[in-house]
Amino acid sequence: MSSRENILSKIKQNQPELLPLPDLSVLGSEKYDLVEKFTEILEGIGGKVLQVSDFEEIKKYIISNYPINARVISTLPEFSENKDWQTADPHSLRDAEFLIIKGQFAVAENGAIWLTESEMGQRVAPFISQYLAVIIDKSTILPTMHQAYEEIGSIDYGFGVFLAGPSKTADIEQSLVLGAHGARGLVVFLV
Amino acid sequence: MTKSNSLPLTHNSHLGTHSERAEIFNKDFDRTTWHDQTLYMVRQKRDKAAFQIDDWELLRETASQIKNNVLSNMHDYLLQFEENASNNGIKIHWAADAKEHNEIVFGIISDYYRGEIPDDTFKGMVKSKSMLTEECHMNEFLAEKGIEVIDTDLGERIVQLAEEPPSHIVMPCIHWKKEEIGELFHKHLGTEKGNKDPQYLTEAARQHLRDKFLTRPIALTGVNFAVAETGEFVVCTNEGNADMGAHLADIHIASMGFEKIIPQKKHLGVFLRLLARSATGQPITTYSSHFKKPRNGQQMHIVIVDNGRSTQLGREDFRNSLKCIRCAACFNTCPVYRRSGGHSYHSAVAGPIGSILAPNLDMRANADLPFASTLCGSCSNVCPVKIDIHQQLYKWRQVLVQEGYSPTSKTLAMKGMSVVLSNPGIFKFSGKVGRMLMDKLPFLVNNRMNPWYKQREMPEPPEESFRDWYKKNRK
Numbered sequence: 001m002s003s004r005e006n007i008l009s010k011i012k013q014n015q016p017e018l019l020p021l022p023d024l025s026v027l028g029s030e031k032y033d034l035v036e037k038f039t040e041i042l043e044g045i046g047g048k049v050l051q052v053s054d055f056e057e058i059k060k061y062i063i064s065n066y067p068i069n070a071r072v073i074s075t076l077p078e079f080s081e082n083k084d085w086q087t088a089d090p091h092s093l094r095d096a097e098f099l100i101i102k103g104q105f106a107v108a109e110n111g112a113i114w115l116t117e118s119e120m121g122q123r124v125a126p127f128i129s130q131y132l133a134v135i136i137d138k139s140t141i142l143p144t145m146h147q148a149y150e151e152i153g154s155i156d157y158g159f160g161v162f163l164a165g166p167s168k169t170a171d172i173e174q175s176l177v178l179g180a181h182g183a184r185g186l187v188v189f190l191v
Numbered sequence: 192m193t194k195s196n197s198l199p200l201t202h203n204s205h206l207g208t209h210s211e212r213a214e215i216f217n218k219d220f221d222r223t224t225w226h227d228q229t230l231y232m233v234r235q236k237r238d239k240a241a242f243q244i245d246d247w248e249l250l251r252e253t254a255s256q257i258k259n260n261v262l263s264n265m266h267d268y269l270l271q272f273e274e275n276a277s278n279n280g281i282k283i284h285w286a287a288d289a290k291e292h293n294e295i296v297f298g299i300i301s302d303y304y305r306g307e308i309p310d311d312t313f314k315g316m317v318k319s320k321s322m323l324t325e326e327c328h329m330n331e332f333l334a335e336k337g338i339e340v341i342d343t344d345l346g347e348r349i350v351q352l353a354e355e356p357p358s359h360i361v362m363p364c365i366h367w368k369k370e371e372i373g374e375l376f377h378k379h380l381g382t383e384k385g386n387k388d389p390q391y392l393t394e395a396a397r398q399h400l401r402d403k404f405l406t407r408p409i410a411l412t413g414v415n416f417a418v419a420e421t422g423e424f425v426v427c428t429n430e431g432n433a434d435m436g437a438h439l440a441d442i443h444i445a446s447m448g449f450e451k452i453i454p455q456k457k458h459l460g461v462f463l464r465l466l467a468r469s470a471t472g473q474p475i476t477t478y479s480s481h482f483k484k485p486r487n488g489q490q491m492h493i494v495i496v497d498n499g500r501s502t503q504l505g506r507e508d509f510r511n512s513l514k515c516i517r518c519a520a521c522f523n524t525c526p527v528y529r530r531s532g533g534h535s536y537h538s539a540v541a542g543p544i545g546s547i548l549a550p551n552l553d554m555r556a557n558a559d560l561p562f563a564s565t566l567c568g569s570c571s572n573v574c575p576v577k578i579d580i581h582q583q584l585y586k587w588r589q590v591l592v593q594e595g596y597s598p599t600s601k602t603l604a605m606k607g608m609s610v611v612l613s614n615p616g617i618f619k620f621s622g623k624v625g626r627m628l629m630d631k632l633p634f635l636v637n638n639r640m641n642p643w644y645k646q647r648e649m650p651e652p653p654e655e656s657f658r659d660w661y662k663k664n665r666k
Contacts, residue, residue, distance in 0.1 A: 004285035007449070007497045012266040014505030019263045022256035024457060027246055041474055089403055090439055109244075110463075110474035114454040123486055124438035127431045127478075145460035145475075152456070158484035159438075162463070164475045171346035171362060173369045174229055175389035180345060181397060181404070182431025182478065 003109030030144030035190065042111030045165035046191050047186040055124045057134065058189050066131065073129070075121040086121040091172050093122065098148040099129035105140035107148050112164040113188070114148060123159050132183040138190045208559040213531035226366060227529040234523040236472025237573065254461050255577035259513035261452055262504065267629035268419040269451045269495070275411035275422025279484045281491045288498045289327035295494050296329060296444060297336055300409055302443055308337055315339035315405045318534050319426070319433035320347060321413030322360050322517060323446045323496060325539035342404045343432040345396050352379045358533025360540055361519040366532050410436030414447035415516070420455040426491065427466060427476040434480055442490045445482070449495050450513040462516060465575040468519040503551045508586045512547045514576040521570035521580055527563050535559060543570035547583040550591065561587035579592055619658065626652040
């Protein structure tokens with residue numbers, strides 16, 4: 001017998017009698033001011049949140065706050081017409097300084113943003129870029145993770161991530177340091 | 192470099208039991224106090240995060256029930272996961288034990304190189320945190336085959352450079368001071384001598400490991416949750432190291448104990464709300480990555496490992512230990528863990544949960560671990576999936592004594608106590624002698640032969656026994 005059959009038959013023999021799954025509909029009834037809660041939580045974990053009225057305002061902010069001579073990539077035509085990077089070898093993004101993308105929706109209770117590879121352009125892009133900007137439609141902020149998974153539903157993707165803030169570590173004496181391996185900074189524009 | 196409390200650099204119980212190793216750790220009083228306080232601070236962060244969720248207890252109960260259902264339907268969920276993941280283009284492997292796991296991983300690497308492992312430094316693997324590969328001693332196995340494994344979690348990289356195993360499953364180098372890390376990085380990464388600034392040291396590690404991510408073709412990650420319904424798996428990190436490895440590598444291997452399965456995607460909502468809050472007090476980890484299909488041109492493999500888990504599933508008293516989601520809340524709250532350090536447990540998973548998992552793998556080698564507890568129950572109170580940890584510790588003690596694995600000193604003492612306690616005459620006499628000795632010859636108990644004298648003063652002996660007092664005062 002192969003290991004597969006061995007393991008499965010031993011599990012079948014040893015698993016206890018079937019117990020029911022609990023009801024999840026009772027969870028996630030928290031009432032938040034969604035924009036306020038999302039902003040408070042995300043800023044608490046090292047992200048920056050800015051409320052803007054249009055793309056022009058975002059452009060202005062980026063030009064005055066980030067080095068524009070460095071490599072900027074984006075999936076949004078408002079920021080870059082170049083799409084070649086999306087199909088290039090992922091290693092070629094090693095010098096990406098700044099990535100601007102749009103998030104599908106966000107979660108108030110933990111400051112997380114849901115992205116799938118279609119928003120990312122490339123799977124590695126939001127991780128390898130030094131800095132990251134994500135644009136979120138204010139009306140898409142959901143209260144908790146329960147509503148978030150309802151929203152995702154059965155939509156198919158190859159890779160998706162809940163991203164909450166910049167990359168960080170506290171492995172050295174519990175001192176929080178931003179920019180471990182992924183983006184050093186995250187700015188979220190709420191439109 | 193030397194550390195004042197340096198412990199044997201391996202998980203091997205032949206090099207000492209928990210109490211022997213804890214004694215070495217405790218020799219450095221200030222470090223023990225610092226370790227204790229650091230972990231308690233993490234425990235307090237957990238409390239703060241938990242209290243912000245009104246439904247926290249309901250969440251724990253729900254998570255516990257989901258995991259009970261998983262244990263009771265494991266066989267079918269695994270088949271469903273295998274089918275869905277295969278349809279998504281992921282190759283599934285099954286490993287009965289640690290050895291088979293390691294051989295499967297090596298086989299995947301060997302196939303990638305078409306059987307001819309090249310002789311260059313760039314052929315190896317970047318690995319994000321996986322306690323399972325620690326349990327399987329995979330790094331050592333692959334090193335013997337000429338494959339270098341680079342741990343990419345900062346804490347794990349630190350202990351790897353120091354040739355130590357992690358001492359905590361979430362914070363692998365919690366026992367290291369920044370001065371020591373500065374010295375280690377100066378030696379291995381060429382940082383300035385004497386620089387101990389965490390920001391500076393983290394930046395050095397970022398540059399050092401970015402180079403590894405960009406040059407290594409194979410990435411291995413652990414698995415936090417595997418969803419039967421969709422065939423996807425979720426990996427949680429704060430650093431982004433799992434993603435940097437997986438999205439750049441030609442091959443992504445994910446190793447999982449079979450108990451990581453959950454029924455449906457919506458159940459992730461429950462576990463992701465609990466995991467980081469219980470672990471570090473964060474509302475969620477920075478990255479909760481959902482891997483469903485390999486990217487174009489990439490190979491994705493999942494190795495599903497048993498290694499004793501199916502036996503544990505059959506032990507009614509201990510199967511609940513398989514509900515664990517590896518948050519380490521039980522470590523941070525445990526008064527014994529906090530004052531004895533992770534290496535005292537000589538097991539890949541230390542702390543209270545490790546002490547109920549390890550005896551299943553090897554009763555003889557791990558017979559001391561269920562005794563490394565005060566049975567205070569704090570572990571069970573913080574567990575996000577409501578594992579009855581302290582009760583299992585207590586039950587393991589009974590099993591170990593019955594099977595003849597209890598420590599000899601404890602067996603002798605217990606036999607002696609049994610004679611004294613079952614005979615009122617001897618009990619009365621022993622009490623009298625004890626009080627007299629403590630009063631007239633205190634050095635007989637106030638010495639290092641008496642474990643109760645360690646780190647504490649013995650109390651004044653009472654003037655009379657309760658029995659005598661009761662006789663006198665009874666109206």
